[in-house]
Amino acid sequence: MTSRISRRAFLKGSITVAGSVAATSSVARAAKSITKKSSEPLVTLIDISKCIGCEECVYACQEVNEPKFPEPEKPFPKMFPSRVPVQDWSDKRDVTDRLTPYNWLFIQHAFVDIDGEETELTIPRRCMHCANPPCVKLCPWGALKQEDNGLSRIDSDLCLGGSKCKSVCPWNIPERQTGSGMYLNILPSLAGNGNMHKCDRCYNRLEKGEQPACIEICPEDVQTIGLKSEILKKAHALVRETNGYIYGELENGGTNTIYVSPVPFDQLNKSIEKGKGKPHLKKVENMMANGTNIAKAMLIAPIAGIAAAFGKFYLSSQEDK
Amino acid sequence: MKTTGKLRKYIYGITFFFLVLTGFGQMPVYKRYYISDIPGLEWLSQFYITHVMHYIASFVLIALVVYVFISFIFRGSGKITGSGYLKIFILAGLIVSGSLLVIRNLPGVFLGHNLIIVLDLTHLALCMMLMAVSFYTLITKKTWVK
Ligand code: SF4
Ligand code: SF4
Ligand code: SF4
Numbered sequence: 001m002t003s004r005i006s007r008r009a010f011l012k013g014s015i016t017v018a019g020s021v022a023a024t025s026s027v028a029r030a031a032k033s034i035t036k037k038s039s040e041p042l043v044t045l046i047d048i049s050k051c052i053g054c055e056e057c058v059y060a061c062q063e064v065n066e067p068k069f070p071e072p073e074k075p076f077p078k079m080f081p082s083r084v085p086v087q088d089w090s091d092k093r094d095v096t097d098r099l100t101p102y103n104w105l106f107i108q109h110a111f112v113d114i115d116g117e118e119t120e121l122t123i124p125r126r127c128m129h130c131a132n133p134p135c136v137k138l139c140p141w142g143a144l145k146q147e148d149n150g151l152s153r154i155d156s157d158l159c160l161g162g163s164k165c166k167s168v169c170p171w172n173i174p175e176r177q178t179g180s181g182m183y184l185n186i187l188p189s190l191a192g193n194g195n196m197h198k199c200d201r202c203y204n205r206l207e208k209g210e211q212p213a214c215i216e217i218c219p220e221d222v223q224t225i226g227l228k229s230e231i232l233k234k235a236h237a238l239v240r241e242t243n244g245y246i247y248g249e250l251e252n253g254g255t256n257t258i259y260v261s262p263v264p265f266d267q268l269n270k271s272i273e274k275g276k277g278k279p280h281l282k283k284v285e286n287m288m289a290n291g292t293n294i295a296k297a298m299l300i301a302p303i304a305g306i307a308a309a310f311g312k313f314y315l316s317s318q319e320d321k
Numbered sequence: 322m323k324t325t326g327k328l329r330k331y332i333y334g335i336t337f338f339f340l341v342l343t344g345f346g347q348m349p350v351y352k353r354y355y356i357s358d359i360p361g362l363e364w365l366s367q368f369y370i371t372h373v374m375h376y377i378a379s380f381v382l383i384a385l386v387v388y389v390f391i392s393f394i395f396r397g398s399g400k401i402t403g404s405g406y407l408k409i410f411i412l413a414g415l416i417v418s419g420s421l422l423v424i425r426n427l428p429g430v431f432l433g434h435n436l437i438i439v440l441d442l443t444h445l446a447l448c449m450m451l452m453a454v455s456f457y458t459l460i461t462k463k464t465w466v467k
Binding site: 081083084131132137138140141142145146147148155158162163164167168191253287288290291292294295297298300301302304305306308309310312313 | 347369372373380386387390391395424428429437441442
């Protein structure tokens with residue numbers, strides 16, 4: 001535990017130093033210009049082959065986002081009916097091997113065959129920041145927000161913890177903490193169950209022209225953030241150079257996170273541990289596509305009404321003759 | 322004429338029922354309260370299904386509202402009752418707020434955060450109002466048009 005604290009204290013120091021260095025650097029200027037001026041979304045490229053699994057990014061994420069973490073009130077209000085699950089991570093804040101309300105990024109391990117040699121690949125996993133995020137669009141309260149730079153985040157002051165965002169997310173990313181948030185002030189036993197938490201792409205750092213903490217701290221420069229068109233160009237160049245594979249460009253209709261891997265993603269998906277708080281790497285179809293298609297067809301609805309009315313008018317005028 | 326009037330009523334009734342049913346399905350309540358445990362109603366807790374069904378039912382509602390509106394103008398007779406006006410007003414609000422939410426759901430559309438919250442709450446409140454007024458006009462047998 002002591003080593004953990006000193007490690008965190010060290011990281012806290014290092015991230016502040018790194019932050020102040022970056023603030024004056026060209027990186028920060030670039031970050032500022034891309035966050036403020038462009039209408040193009042920000043995309044991150046994650047080069048899996050570079051990651052050494054050191055978890056610096058995981059601790060940096062916890063460090064900078066600690067003020068956003070839930071501080072639940074205990075004992076939790078009794079919830080009705082009894083099937084409503086209590087989800088309490090507040091005493092397990094040290095867990096780093098999966099996503100939790102207190103851990104928005106974790107490292108997944110895959111063992112794959114590269115040129116006949118068993119190789120361990122480590123993969124940073126967090127919210128993909130979908131281009132048309134079902135979690136945001138389908139939240140019935142507007143508690144999730146998508147910024148025009150493409151990032152999505154949960155407003156934990158508004159979230160009631162119904163976990164719909166997790167159900168509709170193709171990777172089941174958001175994680176719930178019972179006993180915190182607005183539901184406590186409404187009908188805590190009958191509606192709501194805490195609030196949901198996930199990576200918010202360090203939106204408050206981006207607003208200041210700083211990089212997300214996980215990107216800034218990484219000793220191997222695994223992640224690059226930039227405008228979508230530029231990052232896609234880079235990603236495809238990397239794929240060509242390394243004979244690599246890409247994930248996230250087409251998943252769920254496109255996301256703002258692009259992974260490039262030296263081995264096919266179905267191999268990675270087979271090898272990684274999947275389950276609660278541990279997302280898969282499967283192909284994902286566009287979950288919002290049906291809705292989008294019907295929405296477009298809806299433009300015809302008034303025309304259909306007009307046609308039916310005129311048809312009836314015409315028929316009855318024929319009958320009258 | 323009579324039969325189309327009856328048919329219209331049935332279509333409105335069924336559409337209204339499905340809109341309310343699938344509309345409430347946008348909130349995570351059917352699973353919590355065991356409703357989707359009832360055989361045949363499992364789909365009520367499947368958000369993508371209720372979402373698409375809500376869209377389809379609103380397609381029918383919009384077409385019907387336009388049809389009735391134009392038919393009413395063509396007919397040139399009859400007077401809208403007080404409760405009729407109230408329901409028309411609420412329906413208009415539901416269609417406008419609902420349409421804006423449909424637009425919000427399209428890829429690449431960013432409405433303001435506060436606007437989205439207002440739209441969500443307005444849509445829900447208007448739905449509750451329409452349910453209450455419709456219940457009242459049903460039991461008092463009040464018609465839309467005199
Ligand atoms: S992404 Fe960077 S910081 Fe994170 S584990 Fe990999 S190498 Fe370490
Ligand atoms: S990955 Fe999941 S939580 Fe993240 S934006 Fe997409 S749907 Fe939302
Ligand atoms: S972008 Fe920020 S919130 Fe998201 S994983 Fe990285 S450090 Fe954590």
